[in-house]
Amino acid sequence: DYFEAETENYKKLLADHEKVYSGKISELAPMFNMDEPTFVGFIDGINTSLKTEIDLDTLESDSVVMLDIDFEKLYYNMHEAKASWLYELKEWDKVLSEAKRHEITKQYRASKVFIKENTVRRNDPCPCGSGKKYKNCCGKNA
Secondary structure: OHHHHHHHHHHHHHHOOOOOEEEEHHHHHHHOOOOHHHHHHHHHHHHHHEOOOOOHHHOOOOOEEEEOEOHHHHHHHHHHOOOHHHHOOOOHHHHOOHHHHHHHHHHHHHHOOOOOOOOOOOOOEOOOOOOOEHHHOOOOOO
16 A cells, blocks of 8 residues: 555654665665655655755656655645645654644644735725825725
């Protein structure tokens, strides 16, 4: 099952978060217990969290890739993907502090909140500061 393999791979990446994995796709896929097409799919999922993204269209089995992960970005992207089974992994404790994870979660939630822009209505005071109603001042010809 892909989700189990994906979860195990993230556990592996988080447990050894200092290590930067690099090599050919044909060498890395077995390290992550995946076949090559599935591993390319995994790279597609993690691509936006890499410090330098990989051009997926040009990947071949002998292509050399480097998985240099920005873990703060990865944590944010896991929230974006609504992958609670990944961002709730206990392995995150060693990578990001509780406070940092809380801050990233807060940033994610704030990015999803719609803030209504204040609009001036006809009978509101004019924003130009004249003291007149908007309809009798700047909004007269609007």
